[in-house]
Each structure stands twice: as C-alpha cells, then as structure tokens.
Amino acid sequence: MARIVMKFGGTSVADLDRIRAVASRIKGEVERGHQVAVVVSAMAGTTNQLVAWCQALSPLHDAREYDTVVATGEQITVGLLAIALQEIGVEARSWQGWQIPIRTDGAHGTARMLSIEGRDLIRRMQAGQVAVIAGFQGLGPDNRVTTLGRGGSDTSAVAVAAAVEAERCDIYTDVDGIYTTDPRIVPRARKLRKVAYEEMLELASVGAKVLQTRSVELAMNERVRVRVLSSFAEGPDTPETGTLVVDEDEIVEKEVVTGIAYSRDEAKVTVRKIADRPGIAASIFGVLAARNVNVDMIVQNVSAEGLTDITFTIGRADLPRTRAVLEEARPQIGFAEILTDPNVTKISVVGVGMRSHAGVAGTMFRALADKAINIEVISTSEIKVSVLVAAEYTELAVRALHSAYGLDAA
Ligand code: ADP
Numbered sequence: 047m048a049r050i051v052m053k054f055g056g057t058s059v060a061d062l063d064r065i066r067a068v069a070s071r072i073k074g075e076v077e078r079g080h081q082v083a084v085v086v087s088a089m090a091g092t093t094n095q096l097v098a099w100c101q102a103l104s105p106l107h108d109a110r111e112y113d114t115v116v117a118t119g120e121q122i123t124v125g126l127l128a129i130a131l132q133e134i135g136v137e138a139r140s141w142q143g144w145q146i147p148i149r150t151d152g153a154h155g156t157a158r159m160l161s162i163e164g165r166d167l168i169r170r171m172q173a174g175q176v177a178v179i180a181g182f183q184g185l186g187p188d189n190r191v192t193t194l195g196r197g198g199s200d201t202s203a204v205a206v207a208a209a210v211e212a213e214r215c216d217i218y219t220d221v222d223g224i225y226t227t228d229p230r231i232v233p234r235a236r237k238l239r240k241v242a243y244e245e246m247l248e249l250a251s252v253g254a255k256v257l258q259t260r261s262v263e264l265a266m267n268e269r270v271r272v273r274v275l276s277s278f279a280e281g282p283d284t285p286e287t288g289t290l291v292v293d294e295d296e297i298v299e300k301e302v303v304t305g306i307a308y309s310r311d312e313a314k315v316t317v318r319k320i321a322d323r324p325g326i327a328a329s330i331f332g333v334l335a336a337r338n339v340n341v342d343m344i345v346q347n348v349s350a351e352g353l354t355d356i357t358f359t360i361g362r363a364d365l366p367r368t369r370a371v372l373e374e375a376r377p378q379i380g381f382a383e384i385l386t387d388p389n390v391t392k393i394s395v396v397g398v399g400m401r402s403h404a405g406v407a408g409t410m411f412r413a414l415a416d417k418a419i420n421i422e423v424i425s426t427s428e429i430k431v432s433v434l435v436a437a438e439y440t441e442l443a444v445r446a447l448h449s450a451y452g453l454d455a456a
C-alpha cells in the first residue's frame with residue numbers, strides 16, 4: 047500500500063466520458079489499497095478560451111482579474127471528477143487551491159508556490175477519502191486567487207506529492223511518455239524509458255510542454271519520483287509503462303543529445319541604431335527587467351559609425367508590453383526604430399553528454415544549412431544549443447535535427 051498522487055491534464059478530462067474513464071482509473075488504484083490524491087487541469091481548450099476573453103477585453107489587463115477568470119476552469123473539473131468518483135462508489139472530495147490552502151507569492155499569472163498545508167489532506171486520505179485537488183491555482187499573500195503559469199497543474203501535482211510525502215507522482219497525459227521530441231511533429235520520435243531531471247528541466251524550459259519547467263525543478267529539489275504516462279492506455283502497468291524522471295546516475299547509457307524541443311511562443315525584437323557605448327545593453331535590459339519582461343536570447347551586431355543593432359527574444363505574449371516599455375524609455379536609450387517579428391521558433395537540442403562531447407553545435411548548423419534554413423540567433427548553455435529560425439521551418443528543422451543526431455526510431 048502506498049500514498050500516490052495522480053495528475054490528469056486537459057485532454058484526459060476533456061469531456062464527461064473522459065472524466066468517467068479517469069474516475070475508474072482512480073478507483074483501480076484505490077482498490078489496490080493505495081491512498082490517492084488527484085490533481086486535475088481544466089477541460090482541454092477551456093483555459094485558452096478564458097485567456098482569450100481577458101485579452102479581448104484588454105490586452106494589458108489587470109493580472110489579478112486574469113487569475114480570477116482563468117482559475118475557474120479547474121474548479122469545474124474537480125467538482126465533476128468528485129461527482130464521477132462518488133457515482134462509482136469511491137469516497138471523494140474536491141479542493142480548490144484556497145481551501146487547502148496552497149499558498150503562493152503575489153506574482154499573478156506566474157505565481158510560485160510557497161507552502162501547502164498537507165496535514166488535513168493526509169488525514170482524509172488515511173481515512174479512505176480521495177482528495178481531488180484543482181491544479182494551477184493558489185492563494186496569494188493578499189488572499190486573492192493566483193495561478194501558476196500555463197501548464198502549472200504539473201507543478202501543483204509535484205508540490206502536493208511533496209506535501210503529502212507521496213511515494214510517486216504519476217502525470218497522466220495524452221502521450222504515453224516523454225519522447226526524444228514532440229511525437230506530434232516527429233512520428234519517428236522514440237519514447238525514453240528514463241530521463242534525467244536536469245535534461246528534462248532543460249527540455250521543459252526550452253519548450254517541451256509535456257511537463258511544466260517548475261514541476262521538474264520542484265521534483266528535483268524535493269526528490270519526488272515523477273512518471274509521465276498515458277491516461278488513454280488500457281491494461282495493467284508494467285515496468286515499461288511511461289517515462290521516469292530520475293537522477294543522472296540512474297541512466298546507464300548516456301546519449302550526447304537526449305532530446306529536441308521547440309517553442310513557438312517566442313518573438314524577436316530588434317532595436318535599431320543605438321549608440322555603441324558602455325551601458326547601452328544595461329539600459330535596454332534594465333527597463334525590460336524592471337517591468338518583468340523576460341529576455342532570452344541576445345545578439346549585438348557589429349557597429350558601424352558608432353551605431354549598433356541589438357536583437358533579442360522575449361515571450362510572444364510580452365510583445366505589446368515590450369514595445370510600450372521601450373517606446374517610453376526611448377528618450378533615455380536613444381534608438382532609431384524597433385522591429386518586431388512574432389513568426390519565429392526557437393529550436394533546442396539538449397543532452398548531458400554535451401558536457402564531454404564537442405561538435406554538437408556544428409552538427410546542428412550543418413543539418414539546418416543542408417535544408418537551407420537560416421539561423422537568426424544562437425545561444426548555448428552547458429547541456430543545450432538553441433537557434434531561432436523562421437516559424438515556417440519548425441517541423442522541417444526539428445525532423446532534420448532528429449535524424450542528424452541519430453534519434454529516429456528504427
Ligand atoms: P496535459 O494537458 O496532459 O498537461 P500537455 O499538452 O500539456 O498535456 O502535454 C502533453 C503534450 O506535450 C503532448 O501531447 C505532446 O504533443 C507534447 N510534447 C512536447 N514535447 C514532448 C516530448 N518530448 N515528449 C512527449 N510529449 C511532448
């Protein structure tokens with residue numbers, strides 16, 4: 047008998063039939079004698095709709111009210127799942143973030159969890175009640191509802207697993223594990239049996255949406271055993287089921303490149319004709335940081351006649367704010383114009399083996415050149431190389447790289 051956390055994403059609870067299927071899967075674990083806490087997302091598409099409504103009313107809307115709106119999707123699914131469980135004879139109770147409470151900081155829209163009160167949950171689980179917990183949401187310092195950033199239910203699940211000292215945290219989704227790249231765009235992607243926390247952290251942070259970045263960070267720090275698996279699969283679990291996120295030393299065969307990720311949520315900004323003098327980068331990125339705009343890749347062009355261009359990438363959703371902030375600071379910074387391009391994709395190759403192998407970047411540039419794909423910006427870290435390319439080349443580039451690193455399934 048174990049205490050486990052089961053998390054179900056949007057497609058796993060997309061309609062009443064799916065919710066019934068999830069309920070019977072949970073019942074299976076309860077009948078095996080496990081104490082179960084469940085974390086659920088909103089029904090597929092719901093959160094997108096809620097975000098779109100906020101944006102339609104006001105592109106620069108109040109983040110507190112955004113949270114009030116977008117947190118509602120999960121309120122629906124916890125209630126429905128609790129009803130579905132009760133209907134098949136499983137004792138269950140729904141919990142919203144504020145009821146537990148799951149305390150977060152006040153960064154509305156991207157709040158970080160600070161603490162979870164786990165004692166009551168444990169007591170009820172011990173008494174045989176399934177706790178059905180709303181993912182994605184928490185309670186801020188001023189007692190207002192907060193949300194944890196898109197995909198945040200993964201992080202809720204890992205945090206609940208840590209708080210109730212669960213033996214494992216099973217993340218049920220619409221694919222049967224973590225693959226060498228998104229199996230939806232590369233049919234020859236291979237399922238990984240295990241992936242190292244650090245690699246998954248890097249893959250998630252550069253766009254592999256299968257797990258939210260913070261969930262991996264938290265699992266690594268709190269030593270939570272995370273498994274990613276399909277809520278659509280039939281039949282009993284085997285040792286081959288899903289993908290385990292583990293310590294690097296649990297992985298025997300280390301590949302140089304483990305996976306490839308892409309992110310379409312990027313935008314490219316070029317600030318043209320700025321004076322090439324000390325402090326200029328500090329002034330541009332200083333004003334952006336002060337307004338919470340996260341800058342990712344950066345290049346500065348060679349200067350001509352004392353003037354230079356600086357190109358950088360930001361999250362696409364931050365584009366209107368970035369423009370506004372830079373225009374406001376134009377008198378201090380001094381530049382000729384701002385060019386923006388939202389039609390870009392960042393593609394990254396990741397692997398812990400890069401620490402000890404040269405030539406990974408070279409292979410990447412050659413494979414892209416062979417397909418005549420132009421690289422607009424490059425950045426690297428110890429276990430990652432990223433490039434920015436025109437969005438129309440996304441699939442072509444990811445497939446070419448997947449083959450170039452020998453990742454294609456036989
Ligand atoms: P959920 O709603 O269950 O949270 P998500 O859509 O957030 O599901 O995440 C699952 C999706 O992640 C898959 O459908 C797949 O398209 C995508 N994905 C991206 N990269 C990978 C990868 N390397 N392995 C598996 N899935 C991936």
Ligand code: ASP
Pocket residue numbers: 055056087088093094119181182195196197198199200
């Ligand atoms: N429903 C939220 C979203 O769509 C949280 C999640 O699904 O993890 O981002």
Ligand code: MG
Pocket residue numbers: 055197200255256257258
């Ligand atoms: Mg998700």
